[in-house]
Amino acid sequence: EASGVTTKRERERGRAMLAFVPCAGATAARGCARKSGAWSSGATRLRCAAKSHGDVTHSVVHGSKRVAAGCAAIAVTAADSLRRIASEVLTRRDPGSMVLAAVAALYALVLMLAISAIAKRFRRAQFVERASKRRELAESINPKIAQFYDVRSDLWEKAWGSDDMHHGFYGLGKDLNPRKDRFVAQHDMMKQLLEYGTAEAALNREASLTIVDVGCGIGGSVRFLAREFPNSSVKGITLSTRQVERGNALNADAGLDSSRVKLLRGDAMSMPFEDNSVDLLWSLESAEHYPDKLQFLREVSRVLKPNGRFMMAAWCHRACPPKLDTNDLYILSKIYKKYCISHMCALEEFENHALRVKLRGVRTQDWSQAVRPFWRAVLVSAATATGVQELLRIGRPAIESALAVRHMIEGFRRGTLVFGVLAAFKPTPQQLQLEDDRLAELTCRTSAQ
Ligand SMILES: C[S@@+](CC[C@H](N)C(=O)[O-])C[C@H]1O[C@@H](n2cnc3c(N)ncnc32)[C@H](O)[C@@H]1O
Structure with a gap:
């Protein structure tokens, strides 16, 4: 079979x-x-x-x-x-x-x-x-991910011409604009994720919050969050030492105080943060790498303060059933191999995990339509004389990544890939107690009937 x-x-x-x-x-x-x-x-x-x-x-x-x-x-x-x-x-x-x-x-x-x-x-x-x-x-994928980004981050920064290592957001429904500038679209992705994650209740931008960016790359989104929340402390974690060095250098270039905005080496599976210490936890296009998605959600629930917000965007595969067929599995296997990804899951699975670790207000949305024009835009921008020159200069890793783009395009076209977003918050102990009381009351009433 x-x-x-x-x-x-x-x-x-x-x-x-x-x-x-x-x-x-x-x-x-x-x-x-x-x-x-x-x-x-x-x-x-x-x-x-x-x-x-x-x-x-x-x-x-x-x-x-x-x-x-x-x-x-x-x-x-x-x-x-x-x-x-x-x-x-x-x-x-x-x-x-x-x-x-x-x-x-x-x-x-x-x-x-x-x-x-x-x-x-x-x-x-x-x-x-x-x-x-x-x-x-594969026993442990983390060292491979660290090496993957150590080797490629500088190349990508040059080839992409930006510190954002994520898809662009081109709009949903009637607002879809496939001609949007790629850099604007990548910036819009961060704006949209923040908006989605705070749609239920706005966050005070001037407050002094503790913000964590899990899987922060070279810190494009760390600096975005630092600008959006000018009085907050923003920390980014990544597995790659090279990304930490480069990200902190870019922070210094941007005039950001290292005691407020900082990148460190850290693992999403066991985050270097105290229990109940984070107000906003953000993860943009990193969770597809994690070998244990439930463990990540457990960590999110551990480090968030009560009423702390969580927002993430991740590469997922489509909902099952129907079972993934040979073509789906082939595209996914190629993407796993080329981008050093442990495995993807359906967005519904992230949702179930979030509920299981007792996050509340869990909302999800499929943004595949909004990101679909992105890879073509990348190909067009790479097809310039300088793009090709850069590709040849960098050599094999860059050419392999460029060739892997076709699997991303096919994955989104067939519906194998889903660009999933999820937002939730951590309830207070009182809210959880209230839920338990209500459940107990309901159970009593049902058994009495
Ligand atoms: C595609 S990049 C996304 C970068 C960034 N969020 C952005 O939007 O520009 C994926 C990032 O996830 C990080 N990552 C992968 N697995 C991780 C893990 N287990 N713990 C922490 N970071 C991880 C990688 O080191 C890399 O920085």
């Missing part, structure tokens, strides 16, 4: 192909042969191709690993047959032969498309299987 080709439906499809392909191939080839004896060698080869296609279909259905080689061999045979037939037709130039040659060409085209579709599906299924084995073996 994992390979996606051994289901009953696949077997039936495979059988139908086994019946159809040699039949069509043989008819075309026979037609050619009848019309002109000189075609027999091409026709025989075409028949052979049809037969081996049948064999390969059979192999695919049974998950044979030689399928890729088989497909390549058939493609070569088919191309060679076509070349021979074409040269015969060109020599003879009789109309009947031309029609039959066109039929043969069409058949070969269909054959090649079918082969490439089967091969693609097979390749994806194999990749997913290998990726799931790799994930089981």
